[in-house]
Amino acid sequence: MYDLLVVGAGPYGLSIASHAAAAGLNLRVFGRPMASWRDNMPRGMFLKSEPWASNLSDPAGRWRLEVYCAEHGMTARHAEPIPVEAFASYGLWFARHAVPEVDERMVTRVASVPGGFTVVTEDGEALHARTVALAVGVMPFVEVPQALRGLHPALVTHSSHHSDLDRFRGGDVTVIGGGQAALETAALLAEQGTRVRVLARADRLVWNDVPPPWERPLWQNIRSPHSGLGPGWRNWFYSERPGYFRHLPEQTRQRIAATALGPAGAWWVRDRVEGAVELLPGHQVTAARAVPGGVRLDMTSRNGGPRTLETEHVIAATGFRARCDRLGLLSEELRGTLAALPDGSPAVGREFESSHPGLFMAGLVTASGFGPAMRFVHGATFTASTLVRGVRRRLRKTPAGGTIPVPGAGKREWAPTPVRR
Template identity: 75%
Template sequence: MHDLLVVGAGPYGLSVAAHAAAAGLGPRVFGRPMASWRDHMPRGMFLKSEPWASDLSDPAGRLRLETYCAELGTPARHGTPIPVETFAAYGQWFARHAVPEVDERTITWIAARPGGFEAVTDDGERVAARAVVLAVGVLPFVEIPPVLRPLDPALVSHSSHHADLDRFRGRDVTVVGGGQAALETAALLAEQGTRVRVLARADRLRWNDVPPPLDRPRTRALRAPHSGLGCGWRNWFYAERQGLYRRLPGTTRSRIAATALGPAGAWWIRDRVEGAVEVLTSHRVTAARPVPGGVRLELDAGAGRPSRSLETEHVIAATGFRATRDRLALLSPGLRADLATTPDGAPVVDHAFETTYPGLFLAGLITAPAFGPSMRFVHGATFTARTLLRGVLRHLRGSRPGGAVHVPVDRDLREGVGVAGPA
């Protein structure tokens, strides 16, 4: 039985695995390194975060993005966005240097067993571990508005479904959303000759400011300090004091997690959108139905203005992600049901990222309600890896033979469910 199984090989999974390996745990890591960055983002996209806020985490702090870029001869500079392809390659480089061999098979099922857990790979192998970290990224939590869900995938897709936008050349596409994913997708579509428009519920698009220099007068730095989530003391708190954030009242945490750092476009894409992409603000899709050649959208323009409709060949929903317990489909129903949740459906985690089921830890977006907005960004990986490892070590001390922790057998595993579990 392995001490630790890490499910997911994105920035959070690789960072946790690097810290666990340095602690001598010999983690078993499953997943295709940086898969969502390699397979679910179109060519030509850039990181929104600053390069210095986009490091994966190794205990010694040597495997930073700037180190990788320097090896390529392309220094990572403040105020200069990094191509997604470069970041994905950096993650693969990090994995080769900091993590034991990554098994690129997919874990499809996890259930409890005496003394820990048993996972099943996509080709049927069973792997036992005393502790499990789920670092499954954002893809299990794709959110498409209910009004669009009944449409055929040929007519509607999520922005994360596209590694290549070439299929839309010369066509008419409507992008729903007002954040970075919507605006950058629309810009890329327009630049390749697609007829594209953006529908946003907000009354106007919001744009992030050009970041001030890292070196600036002390008085200005004190008024609005830099942080991994942007300038300002509030962002600094979210980025650097996640442990204190968790001590806020639950209702406050939920409100901040839902509203802080809301939809906005990066400063460097503004010129590529304004004047190049049709933007319809204050518009909400109220109905959608297939028509010959595409889909017809009924729109509410709000403020007493008349409703309108439009026809388009395809809708891309750049509408984010909703991370809830019920979308953790790789957990057996029995194990999933044992996880307590917050009022908005996210699993409860303690100060070390452990769920209410002993030995099961979470990392990444799904922990944002507990630890704040930084869990939505790569910047949160360092705090997560350091803190979560302490929780894993604490759990292992109690769960090894002779310890006091008792894990019941999950009835789904006992009854033979799992090998044919959901992907």
């Protein structure tokens, strides 16, 4: 029986695995490393987060993005976005150096059994573990507006369904949403010759400002400090103190999780959108139906006026909604034991343990508990160290309430590769 099985090999899963291995836990990691970054983002996209806020986490802090970039002849400078392809390659490099070998099979089922869990892989192998960490990323939580559901994928897709936009060359596409995914997708479509428009509910699009220089007077740093989620004390609190965020009243946490760092485009994509893409803010789709040659969208505007638009394809860049009922790999019985917050996401304790003992959560599903940082790579550092501490605490207890030896007390069987100078 394993001490820990990590389900998911994105930034959070790999970071958790690195910390768990360094702590001497007997673990396995499942999933295709950096899968969503490699398979679910179109070529040509850039990472919105600052390079210094986009590190995966190992206990010694050796395998940072800047180290990878230096080894590969790249730069990782403040206010210079990193290509998504480069970030995905960095994650693979991190996995090779800081994590035990990753089993790339997908997990199809996690069930509770006496003393722990049974995890079943896609080819039917069953493994047993005392604890499980779910780091499944965002793909189980794709959110498509109600009006668009039920239409054929040839007509409507989510922005995360595309690693390649070439199929839309010369066509007509409507992108729904006002955030970075919508605006950068629209820019890429326009740049390849697609007729594209962006339709957003908000009255106007929001654009992030160019970040302030890294080197600046002390008084400016005091007034508006840098943080992993952007400048300002509020962002600093969200990004650097998620453990304190958890102690805010539940209603406050829910409101912040739903509204903070809302839809906005990066400063470096603005010039690629304005003047090149038709922008329709203040519109909401009320109905959609297939018509010859594409989709007809019925909309209302902020002033209440109806409007109809026909397009060949709709891309819904409408984000993700983390809910317990979308954790389909959990057995129905296990899923039914999870306590949920009002927004439907799982309730987790101070060390990311769910209401089911031994089942830990990481990433987007914990944003309502630990704040907006959990929606970004930057949150992986706090999560990995805190969650592994929680796993070790759980492993001290047997199902009967006794104790077992704490993993890590003896010699480790695996150690991270020494850093190359």
